[in-house]
Amino acid sequence: MKRKFYLVVLITLIFSCAPNKSYEEFKTVKNTKDDYPIIPLPEKMQINEGRFLIDKNTSVAAADSLNWEADYLVNMLSQASGFELNRSEEHAQGHQIILKVDSSIKNPEGYKLDISYNGIKIIGATAAGVFYGIQSLRMLLPPSSEKEAISDLTLPAVSIDDAPRFPYRGMHLDVGRHLFSTTFIKKYIDLLALHKMNRFHWHLTEDQGWRIEIKKYPKLTEVGSRRKETIVGKNFDPYKSDGQAYKGYYTQDQIKDIVAYAQKRQIVIIPEIEMPGHALAALAAYPELGNDTGPYEVATKWGVFPQIFAPKETTFKFLEDVLTEVMDLFPSKYIHIGGDEAPKKEWEESAQAQEVIKREGLKNEHELQSYFIQRIEKFLNKNGRMIIGWDEILEGGLAPNATVMSWRGIEGGIEAAQMGHDVIMTPGSHMYFDHYQADPKNEPLAIGGYTPVKKVYSFEPIPDALPASKKDRILGAQGNVWTEYMKTPDHVEYMVLPRMSALAEVDWTPRGMKDWDGFKTRLFQLKERYEALGYTYASHIFEDVDQ
Template sequence: MKTLLTCLLVMVLSAQLFAQTKYAILPKPTRLEEKSGSFMVPAKLAIAVPAGNDNVRQIAQLLADQLAKSSGNTPTITTGKASKGISFVLEKAGSLGAEGYKLMVSPKNITIAAEQPQGFFYGVQSLMQLMPSAVFSPTKVAGVTWSVPACVIDDRPRYSYRGSMLDAGRNFMPVPFIKKYIDLLALHKMNTFHWHLTEDQGWRIEIKKYPKLTQIGSIRPKSMIGKYSDNAYDGKPYGGFYTQDEVRDVVKYAQSRYVTVVPEIEMPGHSVAVLAAYPEFGSNPDKILQVSSKWGVHDEVLFPREETFTFLQDVLTEVMDLFPSQYIHIGGDECPKTQWKQSRFCQDLMKKEGLKDEHELQSYFIRRIDKFITSKGRRMVGWDEILEGGLSPNATVMSWRGVNGGVAAARQNHDVIMTPNTYCYLDYYQADAKTQPIAIGGFLPLEKVYSFNPSVTDSLTADQSKHVLGVQANIWTEYMPTTQYVEYMTFPRLIAIAETAWTPSDGKNFDDFKQRLEAHKKRLNYLNVNYFGSPINNTFQYQWPKAVAGK
């Protein structure tokens, strides 16, 4: 009897595991109903789209192009409805919302229904994850049975903001990698790429009106190597920046994948690179600075002079011309007040403006920038330090020092993006530090990342909770000098955050996630992603790239 029960239990568990592998979609859909049978993808596949909708046709073309690469068979795109193929069906405005979709797979055909192009795009991501993992191959894969298991999926996101920040200030990330990163965000239904473009260690974006920002500010004389406490340097100049044409190209590429690119221009702290190029915006116009070679926080900050505000408005005007995003990120974090305290100008300004301390002086600085950004029809977003000294009227807060900053901002009826270092900082160690390449510190394994719940409903009223727009993963690159290193630290932890951002909290289960992730790793292999534990680089070594002398 025990043997029979054991066998039955094994059969049930095996069936569950097969289903989880068969329907291994990440992030997990809101609702998935399994059906019997499969749709066999024909060699001459027809993909039908609504007439006159170019955006949906472009999404269908992305699917067709990838199927052509991986299967060797090129689908045809038609209008109307495909009786034995894939049909994109436009739904009337209703329950699906801007990013929701329905995916219906039967042995006869496949239908993707959505109200907006974003919904069709996410429906395609789920459809591709139902196909054999070889669909993600950049070249034809022989011997594959091209089929899709029958099911009905009704899906929409938990949060409207689902993002990831990548720091290109400490270490420059080339454009091809930025595009690959955007592809990976889109695959996991994340819709925002937060591009950290300026730092003490390098200014990474071309500004036509201030050419010295890249001529001088993009190149540091050397880089730290090893642990911070070693205080060791490589002695080699390092630099790089994005031209405005490259930025436009990246933004356009991201738009085709329904990813919004949010630029970050740091102020008033983390601005040593600016002051190396234009010292007149700091404490002393005669002070000669170099772009910082040391990680961390520095006392050199921008001063709230009228000339500084003119400079920043000029810079932000060019930035906003390049980035159509609603949000413009101004940093606002880790701004030491030492130089302001020692400055007669700053102390006189505080008296003139009725500011009681330097925290309120920073708030004055941020309010000036907020007013300018708002006048251009955009919205300012900053790290939670912008709460100190009083929150600017139109500001959205990224809560990184835990969730308390987000709670405080939501209680003041300000929008919030949850990105606490305790769950969302992917530069932290993901395993025993003795076995891992150097990281900044901390310990954030996959399970803890997955456990994050950004809603903090216990601390907020129902109306206040509506101000929590979503969640973001952050990748700071002090200790990530190569793109492979970034991938190693980012994946699969970023996928866990993607599921938190998309999937209802009651639909999450870590054991289930891990089983789906095992199937998903085969897709990442085809995409050549160097995730933690991948076959590409299991014995990852800490190596610095050759210095870039600027562009």
């Protein structure tokens, strides 16, 4: 009787471990192009026969150096399939997904993804490459799997050998005009990760609000993070406000948490501390840093204001102290120092500013701004960091090691690249996602302009006018989100999607492989993923294919 009992138990165990379906059933399944809606489009992709079934025997094998990536994938596939996937040793019995690092892959962000009916391999040059391979695999899953389990979940067989075209693939977010919760900032970072973007430009200080805690200067948040009211719409003249106080900032602990969250998703956060202009919030907190034109008040309306930092030693000491704390929070190689829209009228009328011009042998106030920026650059360089500035920093002479963000067209980028400086292309004509995307009569209020998805997709970051020897100075492109007229997370999402998806392909996919019609087809499937993930998006392109 005992032997009979053990035999029954053994048979029961065998059947309980067996898959519901034979893997062989999926060996010769035919796949079509529609099964591969990956955005951004991979550099090389071969469609193969077969599908990989995810079941209770599926496991993920990875070295300890890829623990986080492996756990991320396990969680994703467990959610998608309804099975609790496990970690395993490589080549252990079962249906395996193997993650590996292979330094022979030349591009540090490159990866290979191979899916067959009986196994999956994701091999990256680094952990970043492995993470991007996981994102491509994710886009092969049914969009609805983002929120609910799919029975008999399979992935189409494929061989992908992929790497990004540009090393800088960025999105910006202004939190000076309107503040967004840490929960939303993480959701925004998740969106960048889905699109294989690797830079988040966080615009933290403005005339209308200082949003980062600086312990040495508490008034920056006690005073500078608060405005007494906010303009209603575009009621500049006559001025009309909402009469409601607005406040908020990020603590250093919150920032550390967000930086760590982004790092795991292969995203570097580049903080922006504006100078010498867009400084009203800082001047309201510390008026002694101004050109004796106070009293100062945190701005309640939008625009460019004449009040800027004074080019004096107390200002430089203040900014160096601020940047020291910023560097402690952000490990980014780059610190963005703004440099844009800084009217020179106060400096023209300031005896102190004129004395600095005379003392330093400068020609004019533009060269004074260059002197100001170069002082800051030297400090950051001494601390192992580099500056990025908007293209106005070209005026009066460019700081020696500066990287330029070209926003007033592409001309500033061309000029900087020809001078031997690195450039990030972000022209207002194509990369400003605060512009309208359709007829303004039917759209939420925006700053102006007209930038539909098709226009974003058409952008080419490397100008034809640039000599071949200077083309590698173009690091990539970035989409900018200025939030004067965006009060809520839903509004931000609406303005960036699906334009961010178009930008992702501009930054990643080889120029000769870009295909508007193919992109639109894949975008229709990505729309379903937006919905499953709970993102708000603009629907124009899905209603009018010429958008």
